[in-house]
Amino acid sequence: MNEETLAGAIAWTLTDLGVKRMFGVPGGGSSLDLIDASAKHGIDFVLSRTENAAAIMAAVTGEMTGAPGVVLTGIGPGAASVTNGVAYASLERAPLIVFTDAHEETAIAPPHQIFDQRSMFEPITKARCRLNAEDGATVFAELADMAIAEPPGPVHIDLSAKVAGTTVKLKSAETPEPSKQQIIGDLSAATRVIEATEKPVLIVGHQCRPQKRAEAAIRLARALNGPVMTTYKAKGVFPETDALFVGAFTNAQLDHSVLAESDLIVLCGVDPVEMIPGNWTHDAPVVVLSETAGLALPFVAAEAISGPLADIAAPLSETKVKSAWKPEKIAAHRDRLRQTIANNSTPGRSPDEVIDAVSAAAPAGTRLAVDAGAHMFSTMARWPAAAPHDVLKSNGLSTMGFALPAALASWLEEPDRPAVAVTGDGGMMMCLGELSTASRLSANVTIVVFNDAALSLIDIKQQRQQRPPLGVRYPKSNFADAARALGCDAWTVGAQDPLEFALSEAFETDGPTLVDVTVDPSGYRDQLTALRG
Structure with a gap:
């Protein structure tokens, strides 16, 4: 076993995860240890003017790369100031690791800048933890994995300078066998519903942004051969120059004018957070395909299938759909939507x-x-x-x-x-x-x-x-x-x-x-x- 400071062990893990830079406004505590240790591993630190902007930069980096974004803040006001950016990562399902400086547990000084930071982050993070020297390296690796696990999101870590600088033993890296995500739901039943449709509409959501999922969504669109809408976060997943594309879906009144003509609505990778609040007014059955189960959608799905989207979409893309949509009708919808909101x-x-x-x-x-x-x-x-x-x-x-x-x-x-x-x-x-x-x-x-x-x-x-x-x-x-x-x-x-x-x-x-x-x-x-x- 080799020895390293806990900050150095954290830097090793970040390197293994593909992290190339961190963002933040450092305090005088553990953030300095993390900046120094990470620099030795080629991880840059990008100083921002505000903690909020740093968290947004880190979260967006996580969205684009799939590796967790990393943001560092000082204790107290720094931690409080970063919360809007962390809320962004929470609601937008962006992988993010939030490090905040923490007081020493044995400190006897007055509670200057000290409050319960973990409780503050509880509503907007997947997990929170104060690292200690004994198992900090292992616990951090588990939290980092949690940040990128479906659905991705932020995790919060309180870390004191004393603990960050403590020497710990590095265990030999063991690569666990990746657990295969199971498909939950009745694919055969979903296939039968799709086979019966003549006027399907496909709505593509932000879960489809990774390349393999995007390709799967495009193949499904081709099989359905009907109008395709994308949420704002999924803009570009389905090429907007394609003849099947009609416009954006936000659950607004204008969107429903397209759905009103369908006899089946298929949601592929759509998260409820992408929809503005409003009533669902459609009688057409809905098939939901999602990376995560149990979504709080504003309707009862005819069939809900969760699991790896690419694996779910593959057999459904082989379904023979007798689409009654005419190209000129799809084009008319696209032109009408664009002209209506001009x-x-x-x-x-x-x-x-x-x-x-x-x-x-x-x-x-x-x-x-x-x-x-x-x-x-x-x-x-x-x-x-x-x-x-x-x-x-x-x-x-x-x-x-x-x-x-x-x-x-x-x-x-x-x-x-x-x-x-x-x-x-x-x-x-x-x-x-x-x-x-x-x-x-x-x-x-x-x-x-x-x-x-x-x-x-x-x-x-x-x-x-x-x-x-x-x-x-x-x-x-x-x-x-x-x-x-x-x-x-x-x-x-x-x-x-x-x-x-x-x-x-x-x-x-x-x-x-x-x-x-x-x-x-x-x-x-x-x-x-x-x-x-």
Whole structure:
């Protein structure tokens, strides 16, 4: 047996799991031990300006790679500040390991910055633990495995500096036989239901983003030969240029106009967290295919099959379906959905105009990260996607302040692939300091700010409730000036200024760039009504 500090043993495990970088704002405790030990294993530490942004970057890295993302924070306020990003990982099913500095159990000092951190994380993590020197290496390895096990999610670890620096014995690595996930449910019954259908609709969810599952979902779509919809997180899993693709599924009123014509709805890899709250109004039977059993869906499934999605979809893809869908009908649905939520008739520059211009100017292969907010409707409807993770979005939590950290995570993982962050002014304010992180890293990231000086989505909801406009509007900010002050190149595009030139310059400039675009928000209310009623 070899000896190593516990921090070093943790670094060994992270290396074996394929972790290449960690994120965070370190405190003066165990986080310093972890940074030092991990650096010796070639694991970089990426300093962020906020713990929330660090957790989002780590969680998005976990989503893209399948290896757990790692975030480090200090004790007390650092731990408290990271919770929004951890909630993102929890609701979005992202593998994440959260290390927080912890006080020494024998400490006799006053309880400065000390509270029950594990209890705080309990609702938003799969497991929590305070590591000790005796079995810390083994317990950590078990927690890391738990983070990536279906459904993936965050685990929280309290670690004191004394324990992190304690010498422990490393046991010889033993590779256990991987346990095969069992298929639960009646595949034969599901096959019979599918064989009887003439007008099936397939809805593809975020569980299908891994490549093998994506390929299985595409084969199933071909067998069903009917309209295909994808959740926001699954955007790109089924190529949007394919004739079977009709649009996004969020459980909104507009989505149901397609489902109303079906005689069978098949959910493949859809998690209930991807659906906005609302009644399920369809009498057509539903077949649910999922990596995890016991999902809290808003209907009773005719058949529910859980297990490895690729294994489940394979026999179902051999089913002979006599689809009555006509290509022109599927195309009509696709065109109608796109036209219904169009937002391009405003007096000033419309959101549709901006996102179309960004899409046209962006280099081929650019990955999109989009923030929560009213601008998201046009962005998700109009940005083209052809593969999993072409678009990064917070859907389950729908947190603001997501787009820039997500774009930075994308660039760090694939530095040769450009990334663009589309955000509103509210979301930009929530992560403004990360522009300096982008500058420090010389990240090839372009940020496009839809600037309308309001929390527009909340403003719309306030208007619909016939309330006075209080608490949702504010003076317009100059994000281009702020970006330059933080080390980025930036352009301001006023209401009457040409947009294409600024976007072209931004995408051609090395390093982080920002384009601050004045947008007319007057069409958002009708757009939301068309989508959700």
